[in-house]
Amino acid sequence: GAVVSQHPSRVICKSGTSVKIECRSLDFQATTMFWYRQFPKKSLMLMATSNEGSKATYEQGVEKDKFLINHASLTLSTLTVTSAHPEDSSFYICSASNRDRGEETQYFGPGTRLLVL
């Protein structure tokens, strides 16, 4: 099946620093990638939709200047949490969309645990 990787898997940073998370589709090209945030025992919360070569589309309530998304190629999207604060601590998951016979399946990365001190 399709494989999506995320890096790093875990990161601890100081308040005020920026953190970059990479999402790669390893064996397929993904024109669309999605970024989610998940709180403990809660559902996935879609943050933004990332399209290759164009600006990301952010969901309501998600600050685009806070969460910078770059989709530079068909296999790589990055999420940068700028000037991170403790409330940004969370589990961030990306997914890449693979369309087959008109059906889109989301293939998820393993997630990145961010802890801001």
Place this chain on the structure above:
Amino acid sequence: SQKIEQNSEALNIQEGKTATLTCNYTNYSPAYLQWYRQDPGRGPVFLLLIRENEKEKRKERLKVTFDTTLKQSLFHITASQPADSATYLCAPGGSYIPTFGRGTSLIVHP
């Protein structure tokens, strides 16, 4: 607005029994529906997709049904094992933006 409902309470069953999880949706007419498994601290993993013209889909010990009249999908795990313990998410498909239910936690006791 579109809404997906999954049992919020955890489902506890004994090993060897069949687990049945429910996904109800409203204000949707999905062309297909997907089920994912998520383990703690991990991203979801795709399990099965069932199309609107399919009543039932099977994969090993997994079975999914899709009733477009009731707007409901049932997810069954037969001969359940402790290793099946996880959170299971349903996701009606067909729209551009993926939407997931909050998931149902399944705990299989040995």
